[in-house]
Amino acid sequence: MTTRRQLLAASGLALAGCATRPGRARLGHVVVVGGGFGGATAARYLKLWGGESVDVTLVERHAAFVSCPMSNLVIAGRGEMAGITHGYDGLARQGVKRVQGEVIALDPAARTLALADGRRLAWDRLILAPGIGFMTDGVPGLAAALDSGRAVHAWQAGAQTLLLRRQLQALPDGGVVLMSIPKAPYRCPPGPYERACLIAAYLRQVKPRAKLLVLDANPEVQSKKALFERAFADAHAGVLEYRPNAELQQVLPDGTARFEFEDVRA
Numbered sequence: 001m002t003t004r005r006q007l008l009a010a011s012g013l014a015l016a017g018c019a020t021r022p023g024r025a026r027l028g029h030v031v032v033v034g035g036g037f038g039g040a041t042a043a044r045y046l047k048l049w050g051g052e053s054v055d056v057t058l059v060e061r062h063a064a065f066v067s068c069p070m071s072n073l074v075i076a077g078r079g080e081m082a083g084i085t086h087g088y089d090g091l092a093r094q095g096v097k098r099v100q101g102e103v104i105a106l107d108p109a110a111r112t113l114a115l116a117d118g119r120r121l122a123w124d125r126l127i128l129a130p131g132i133g134f135m136t137d138g139v140p141g142l143a144a145a146l147d148s149g150r151a152v153h154a155w156q157a158g159a160q161t162l163l164l165r166r167q168l169q170a171l172p173d174g175g176v177v178l179m180s181i182p183k184a185p186y187r188c189p190p191g192p193y194e195r196a197c198l199i200a201a202y203l204r205q206v207k208p209r210a211k212l213l214v215l216d217a218n219p220e221v222q223s224k225k226a227l228f229e230r231a232f233a234d235a236h237a238g239v240l241e242y243r244p245n246a247e248l249q250q251v252l253p254d255g256t257a258r259f260e261f262e263d264v265r266a
């Protein structure tokens with residue numbers, strides 16, 4: 001098991017005794033970029049364990065954090081955005097300073113970073129926790145479909161979460177929802193299957209003639225296989241149709257999704 005001492009050592013810091021011991025060495029200024037699960041947790045525990053010997057600043061572009069894992073509840077109409085949105089006041093109460101802004105450049109030699117609004121921030125140690133981006137390069141037409149709102153990924157919680165929820169609400173009873181799962185590895189292996197189940201449950205309840213078509217680029221369910229296969233076959237039979245080995249190749253300008261063996265208009 002990793003101890004807190006090993007964790008701090010691995011992050012380039014060293015504990016100089018416990019937080020209350022006088023005469024403790026200064027650990028300097030640690031800047032954490034990204035206020036998601038990773039960055040916020042790092043900032044919290046550095047300050048908690050480092051106490052007065054460390055200054056911790058969290059840089060995050062958004063004013064609040066929207067939880068990705070809980071976003072499926074909102075998409076399926078079982079929760080509201082307010083319930084999955086969390087401010088950073090708790091970190092501030094623990095002594096973590098916060099800067100809201102977009103980091104656009106790092107200068108490791110000068111140990112500074114630049115923000116989009118022109119501010120610069122100096123650091124002794126830097127933790128980068130910006131998460132991952134959504135890659136559209138491999139699928140021609142996908143970026144344009146996302147820009148126009150025809151397609152929604154909802155893979156970063158926030159505006160996309162609401163957009164997908166509204167599209168589901170606007171879906172006519174009898175309409176078809178298409179979900180395309182990319183080849184692994186991708187963020188959160190069970191995420192798409194969990195989302196499929198929640199959307200199917202919503203459709204069954206609110207739009208019983210609608211269908212959810214899940215086309216998976218992978219040869220089989222990527223996580224908790226037996227559980228999801230049972231849910232697809234039992235709880236969601238008739239609403240959810242799952243097809244493996246179906247990789248999205250292209251999105252046409254009219255919104256048609258092109259797979260290797262078929263075109264789907266949802």
Ligand SMILES: Cc1cc2nc3c(=O)[nH]c(=O)nc-3n(C[C@H](O)[C@H](O)[C@H](O)COP(=O)(O)OP(=O)(O)OC[C@H]3O[C@@H](n4cnc5c(N)ncnc54)[C@H](O)[C@@H]3O)c2cc1C
Binds near residue numbers: 033060061068103104
């Ligand atoms: C639908 C779904 C369900 C999931 N369910 C689960 C689950 O049940 N359990 C689980 O453990 N995980 C789950 N995950 C995965 C989990 O959400 C991620 O692993 C986690 O969010 C990663 O945390 P992170 O801090 O690395 O990145 P993020 O949470 O993406 O946070 C990165 C932060 O950095 C900020 N940032 C990025 N670039 C900059 C910049 N240049 N300047 C300033 N700020 C910046 C972003 O605004 C963001 O707030 C799920 C994911 C999805 C999409």
